[in-house]
Amino acid sequence: MLLHVPRVLTETQVARGRALLDDAKWVDGRMTAGHLSAKAKHNLQVAEGTPEAREMGEVIVTALERNPLFMSAALPLRVFPPLFNRYEPGMAFGAHVDNAIRQVAASPLRVRTDLSATLFLSAPEEYDGGELVVDDTYGAHSVKLPAGDMILYPATSLHRVTPVTRGVRLASIFWVQSMVRDDGERSLLFDLDMAISQVSEATPDNPGVVALTSCYHNLLRRWADA
């Protein structure tokens, strides 16, 4: 499932993040790429664990924890500390699949990447090109979102960033280990949760809401690792 999560960050948070990134130390993006994706990757990245990356990462993770759409869709167990990347004209990232397991820098913690996320920090009118293209069973989806919005997609998907031809594209990327590792099961739970919200809003006293909610929790109990 490919999901657009709007307004993860406020305008003020985006502005603060961009000011932090202006002061950050940028390094070659191949530092964190796997052996194969290093050949396809051409961008800049804030060095992992720097104060700027840590501060902005915490803002993002806190915002995510308060975002009901993200919580329902991702059912997160662990969120990888957000990385920050920058594409200038001529930079791109060819087709690749993200590494299955990521080690958190300077920590014994590992994250299984069930979901990949891109949070846009540049407005679409600030640059040309730089679309995130995600392949799924229904074909290729081209994504370019307002600053502060995020796209969430299965980390099993082949994806790429098309060359930037004007301006600068700033984004945060990270991964989520979900309590429900299977994308099909997780999508079903998300659809059920959204349907329950619709029914309970339309007919709050409908006894079916309690029955459906109990189905939701019993399926979650069956499929989740917490």
Ligand code: NI
């Ligand atoms: Ni990737």
